Amino acid sequence: MSSAPGAPRRPPARRPPPPPPPGLAARVLAVDGLEKVLRQGCALEEAAEGFDPALEPRDRALAFRIMATAVRRLGTLRLVLGKLLERGLPKSAPRLEPVLLVGATQLLFMEVPDHAAVGLSVDLARADRSTAGFAALANAVLRRLAREKEALLAGIDPLAADTPDWLRARWTAAYGAEVARAICAINAVEPPLDVTVKSDPERWAQALSGEVLPTGSVRILQAGPVRALPGFAEGEWWVQDAAAALPARLLGDVAGLRVADLCAAPGGKTAQLANAGARVTAVDRSGARIGRLKDNLARLKLAADVVVQDVLQFRPEPFDAVLLDAPCSATGTLRRHPDIALTKRPADVAALAELQGRLIAHAADLVRPGGLLVYSTCSLEPEEGEAQAQRLLAARPDFVRAPLAPGEIAGIDPFITPQGELRTLPSGWARGEPERSGLDGFFATRLRRLP
Known part of the structure; x- marks a missing residue:
């Protein structure tokens, strides 16, 4: 039936746009x-x-x-x-x-x-x-x-194509051509997800369809969204690369000790220390990153004193132990953070090494006589690792190395250097398929202040 003459025409009904294709x-x-x-x-x-x-x-x-x-x-x-x-x-x-x-x-x-x-x-x-x-x-x-x-x-x-020339040259000089090539090769492979569990790694490896690594971390393949995994909401574990979980363990039994975690955010090492019974003071200059640390501690139901302050301005009473995981070029985490290859330059290593020298010197002042200092970085560059330890020991005769002993921490013997320090490489831990292998590149040294 047609509309009456002169009546306004109704515009044709608009069809809704088609839904976007899946994905x-x-x-x-x-x-x-x-x-x-x-x-x-x-x-x-x-x-x-x-x-x-x-x-x-x-x-x-x-x-x-x-x-x-x-x-x-x-x-x-x-x-x-x-x-x-x-x-x-x-x-x-x-x-x-x-x-x-x-x-x-x-x-x-x-x-x-x-x-x-x-x-x-x-x-x-x-x-x-x-x-x-x-x-x-x-x-x-x-x-x-x-x-x-x-x-x-x-x-x-x-x-060659996917690694900056300056990094390959550095790694070749530090570790040899074969190891440098192996590092570049593993960096091209998507990394697995490692988590640190509060207790019972075997149980959580089964629940998360993962495997227990020699050091006790749990490695998960095909993880999917982290927050949806069993145990996350309940605070039973936190994401932390297997290598990143090692420096805190160099302090040994920390139950009841006063321990400072310097440059602490986002809080994986703070959580380890608190879970082991330490009385932890976590210090970081970034309010936003400290917010993440507090959120993580709340989810994990762990406690620590949290201080938002530049570490170089932090001057409390000396601690039984100090852990300094210093800001660095993070070249040991290139597999997990590939954007580092786009943002870092050789000049960054020198600038960061200068900052690390000031931080480790200040951290040494925060250790009580007889106490321990662990210094670590997630860098493959010797200037940010071994050289910092050597420089401090030369400047501070009241500090000596407390070398790692074989068998002291399960699974790390391949990573102990002749000086008794820790040096992991991304190409370490060949565990079959590349997707199951490797870990972040870390350096850590343990130093004792003489009584």
Whole structure:
């Protein structure tokens, strides 16, 4: 029945837009995050903090995995895409590079069907005004990559492409060419998730489908969202690389002792010490990071005195023991934090070594006569590790090494140096598949103040 003459016409009902393809939300997050990392110099974790908390945890986890893999293999990815873009990337669409990186990462390094990796990346290009005009280019480039993966990767040495030259040169000088190459190789592999448990690691390894490492940490493969794992909400464990869990153990039995944890945030070592019965004072200059430390302690139902202060200005009564995990270049954590390869430079090592020298000298003053000082860094650079210990011992005749003895701590004998110090390398702990192997690169020394 037609409407009466002159009556206003009703506009046709608008159809709701079709729902986005499954998995697109995660790829959008990955592109946004990569833009922040590559264009703004953000750390991966900082970029991930901007993820919409309303999105599914699996989408956020997938986005972070794509981002981390893209950054970890950035050199190889750029070389491959360079072969496919005869005229280079269009300057008018800088967002096209992260779109292509997200697609290429899935095609080359993740178990994602080729059609999904290509199709979702083309959808990403079409959805953004700056890249919509290059959707056909993205489609052509990624389809060709899917067809010619092996040929395009041929001739690219990933160990050279994905590690800055200055780091490979440093590691070669410090550890030899073979070890340096092994470090670069393991850094190219996604790391497992290690956790420190309050008690009963065998039980939690079974509950988390993991395995107990020789040092007592629990290693988990295929972890998924951390907060959804059994025992997290109940405060039964915390995330901590197996190597990062070792420096606190160098203090031995700390039950009832006054212990200072300097540069303490985000609190893994504080939690270890508190769980072992120490009366811990945790000091860090960053209020935001101290907030995370307090949140972690509350979840774990552990207690510590928390001080927001520059460590160099912290002057309390001397402690029975002091743990200083000093700020460093963190080159030993490149596998877990691949953005370090983009943000650190050789000059950073020298600047940080100068700061570490001041921190360890101040930390020494906070140890009572007869007490212990443990100094550690997650750096592979000798200037930030062995050299700092040597410098302090030369300047302070009232301190001596308290060397680690074989068998003193289960599982660490391969990491004890001839001087009795601890030096882990990312390529250590070959445990079958690369995904199950390795740990962060750490240095730690134990020093005793003479009575």
